[in-house]
Amino acid sequence: MSNHDHDHAGGPRSVPAGPSSCAEAATAKEAAYRIDYPLSAARNTRVVALDDEAERIIRSAALLDWGQARFFSITDPGEVLAEVGGSDLPLDEVMTDTNTVVMVATSGENATAVAAIGDLARERGIMTAGLVVTPGALTSDALFHLRPHARILLVPAEENDLIELLRATRA
Amino acid sequence: MLRTDINELLAQAGPGTPMGDLFRRYWQPVLLAEELPENDCPPVRVKVLSERLIAFRDSEGRYGLMDEFCAHRGVSLWFGRNEEGGLRCPYHGWKYDVTGQAVEVPSEPAASNFCANVKLKSYPMVKRGDVLFAYLGDPAAQPPLPEWEAYTVPDGQVFTSKRLQECNWLQALEGGIDSSHVTFLHGGNLESDPLFKGSKGNEYNKGDLKPFFEVVDSEGGLLIGARRNAEEGKYYWRVTPWVLPNFTMVPPRGDHPVHGHFWVPIDDDNCWAYSFDYHPTRQLTDAEVAAMRAGKGVHSANDASYRPLANKDNDYLMDRESQKRGENYSGIEGIALQDSSLQESMGPLVDRTKERLVATDAGIIKARQKLYKAVKALQDGVEPTGNRAKDQKVRSVAIVLPADQSFVEGIGEAMVAEPAKPHTSV
Ligand code: FES
Ligand SMILES: [Fe+2]
Numbered sequence: 001m002s003n004h005d006h007d008h009a010g011g012p013r014s015v016p017a018g019p020s021s022c023a024e025a026a027t028a029k030e031a032a033y034r035i036d037y038p039l040s041a042a043r044n045t046r047v048v049a050l051d052d053e054a055e056r057i058i059r060s061a062a063l064l065d066w067g068q069a070r071f072f073s074i075t076d077p078g079e080v081l082a083e084v085g086g087s088d089l090p091l092d093e094v095m096t097d098t099n100t101v102v103m104v105a106t107s108g109e110n111a112t113a114v115a116a117i118g119d120l121a122r123e124r125g126i127m128t129a130g131l132v133v134t135p136g137a138l139t140s141d142a143l144f145h146l147r148p149h150a151r152i153l154l155v156p157a158e159e160n161d162l163i164e165l166l167r168a169t170r171a
Numbered sequence: 172m173l174r175t176d177i178n179e180l181l182a183q184a185g186p187g188t189p190m191g192d193l194f195r196r197y198w199q200p201v202l203l204a205e206e207l208p209e210n211d212c213p214p215v216r217v218k219v220l221s222e223r224l225i226a227f228r229d230s231e232g233r234y235g236l237m238d239e240f241c242a243h244r245g246v247s248l249w250f251g252r253n254e255e256g257g258l259r260c261p262y263h264g265w266k267y268d269v270t271g272q273a274v275e276v277p278s279e280p281a282a283s284n285f286c287a288n289v290k291l292k293s294y295p296m297v298k299r300g301d302v303l304f305a306y307l308g309d310p311a312a313q314p315p316l317p318e319w320e321a322y323t324v325p326d327g328q329v330f331t332s333k334r335l336q337e338c339n340w341l342q343a344l345e346g347g348i349d350s351s352h353v354t355f356l357h358g359g360n361l362e363s364d365p366l367f368k369g370s371k372g373n374e375y376n377k378g379d380l381k382p383f384f385e386v387v388d389s390e391g392g393l394l395i396g397a398r399r400n401a402e403e404g405k406y407y408w409r410v411t412p413w414v415l416p417n418f419t420m421v422p423p424r425g426d427h428p429v430h431g432h433f434w435v436p437i438d439d440d441n442c443w444a445y446s447f448d449y450h451p452t453r454q455l456t457d458a459e460v461a462a463m464r465a466g467k468g469v470h471s472a473n474d475a476s477y478r479p480l481a482n483k484d485n486d487y488l489m490d491r492e493s494q495k496r497g498e499n500y501s502g503i504e505g506i507a508l509q510d511s512s513l514q515e516s517m518g519p520l521v522d523r524t525k526e527r528l529v530a531t532d533a534g535i536i537k538a539r540q541k542l543y544k545a546v547k548a549l550q551d552g553v554e555p556t557g558n559r560a561k562d563q564k565v566r567s568v569a570i571v572l573p574a575d576q577s578f579v580e581g582i583g584e585a586m587v588a589e590p591a592k593p594h595t596s597v
């Protein structure tokens with residue numbers, strides 16, 4: 001048992017339950033008691049390419065092994081998306097049962113489609129992220145079209161950032 | 172999430188480790204200048220990058236940083252006598268100069284050249300501003316002296332404090348990069364803290380609680396821009412630079428001094444937060460320095476060994492009433508302890524395979540990636556960035572820009588530190 005005769009501010013303490021009842025429990029030994037169980041991967045991330053070069057990038061990412069991530073490309077006006085290795089689907093359907101959309105742009109084309117995704121994401125509370133893959137360029141149409149619609153942007157992003165982002169967020 | 176092997180690779184900076192090799196390409200803060208206040212003052216133990224060292228200041232004011240243990244029989248030189256141009260081991264009287272060279276071995280005959288062959292490993296240490304920086308790497312790869320603006324301004328324009336943080340350095344660094352926690356964890360401090368309150372920027376902060384983020388790659392690291400709505404057609408940007416490997420700066424508020432941090436590994440389980448406040452164009456006022464000493468702003472109230480008075484032994488003086496009233500979002504007093512209490516609670520090295528990162532963590536994801544790449548590149552013989560003047564002469568910025576502008580281009584030269592140039596702040 002740890003020594004608990006020091007004062008804990010903030011009023012009476014609840015049941016003194018040994019070392020873990022205090023911030024002193026932040027040791028490597030105590031960290032080992034962090035319980036272990038499978039984390040659900042319920043993100044259902046949608047990755048959307050906004051132009052041809054972006055499509056090439058997401059296609060190569062799509063070859064890797066993912067939990068529930070799905071990969072699409074879109075063109076104006078953005079009512080329909082083509083799934084990589086699959087068929088065409090309406091935007092409304094693609095944006096169902098997802099909580100994260102990652103948009104990839106290299107050229108700034110298809111601004112209407114970006115806005116269509118952004119508006120629907122706002123309405124449905126879907127998190128949006130954007131990768132502006134414009135090597136060496138800080139200013140681009142791709143940036144300005146994505147800016148109102150992506151909560152977080154990587155500028156300029158590298159191709160590999162897509163894979164890193166998806167891995168880190170367990171997509 | 173992050174694989175366990177990469178987590179350990181990034182977090183552990185001891186001698187011979189990949190991240191340790193990277194850290195040994197940079198000058199790092201190792202002491203506050205106040206810890207060696209005068210010639211022949213008591214020596215100070217330093218543990219940094221998992222190396223145990225002793226620091227002292229000799230009779231001529233030269234600084235020494237060397238192996239803590241006497242070459243003779245391994246006594247800690249902390250017990251030593253700092254006298255007449257060297258540090259003398261109290262056991263058998265062997266004496267060393269600031270380069271670690273033995274200059275006297277009293278048990279040997281007077282004419283003996285024995286001591287010429289006895290040298291403790293030592294490292295260069297220099298005073299910049301109110302901090303002592305040391306370089307623990309290969310002398311052949313030693314970079315130029317540090318050029319951080321905070322440590323090139325005239326005396327009286329900078330104040331640095333340090334505090335022990337009882338967790339791995341990477342957790343602390345990630346807090347400095349993670350701009351999305353500020354609205355929550357530190358939300359209560361904008362109005363109350365004397366070192367933040369009263370700026371126009373605070374209004375924008377409060378007016379838009381859901382900032383957008385842009386993470387911009389830079390040569391020296393990253394620029395993390397948090398964007399909020401300002402007047403019609405304009406955005407209020409707060410831009411946080413991260414410079415490899417462990418330097419972050421907080422965007423300024425009004426004419427308050429600007430603050431930032433170095434997150435310096437002590438060992439695998441602990442780090443020092445070196446926290447500075449400086450003003451590029453004026454002296455800090457007495458009131459500001461008093462507030463900093465009292466632990467306001469990014470500083471903390473500490474004991475004599477720089478451990479915060481609110482620490483894990485006393486549950487960081489958690490105040491549930493204040494938490495309930497909303498004065499302190501977490502119930503912990505002060506920005507520094509709000510951060511470190513939570514980062515320490517993760518454990519000495521958090522298991523990053525269990526994380527549930529979200530898209531707004533992209534800055535952290537990118538920073539880890541850049542660190543990893545720098546480590547790998549160094550293994551292939553490619554020198555890192557972040558240790559050159561051009562990377563270090565960076566400023567954090569708070570600015571209102573037209574909506575259709577890249578924040579980096581909109582800020583332009585305002586991000587480059589130059590002597591006596593006013594900083595860009597809102
Ligand atoms: S909400 Fe971020 S760590 Fe809990
Ligand atoms: Fe913080």
